[in-house]
Amino acid sequence: MTGSRSQPLMRAVNNDVRRAVHADDFDRIPFFCECSDESCYQPLWLTLDEYDRLIEGDTFGLAPGHTRPRRSRRAVDAVAETVGVAA
Ligand SMILES: [Zn+2]
Secondary structure, three states: OOOHHHHHHHHHHHHHHHHHOOOOOOOOEEEEEEOOOOOOOOOOOOOOOHHHHHHHOOOOOOOOOOOOOOOOHHHHHHHHHOOOOOO
C-alpha cells in the first residue's frame, strides 16, 4: 500500500462527473478536491471549462490551501483509468 487512496479515486470520480454533466445544466459543478489529505472530501466548484483546463495541464484540482499530491497528475490519471468508477 502506498497510502494514497484519494487521488486516483477522486480523479476517476471527477472524470465520471465530467462525463455525466452537460454545461447547460449547471454553471459550476462540484468536483472533489484532489489534495494529498486522505480524509478530504471537500467539494471543488468548477465550471466545465475550468476542469478541462485542469486536465489539459499537468495539475490537480485543489481547494484553497490544500496540498497537491506528490505524484504527477499523469500518474494519477493512469491509475484512475484502472479504478473504473465509470459504469
Ligand atoms: Zn483537499
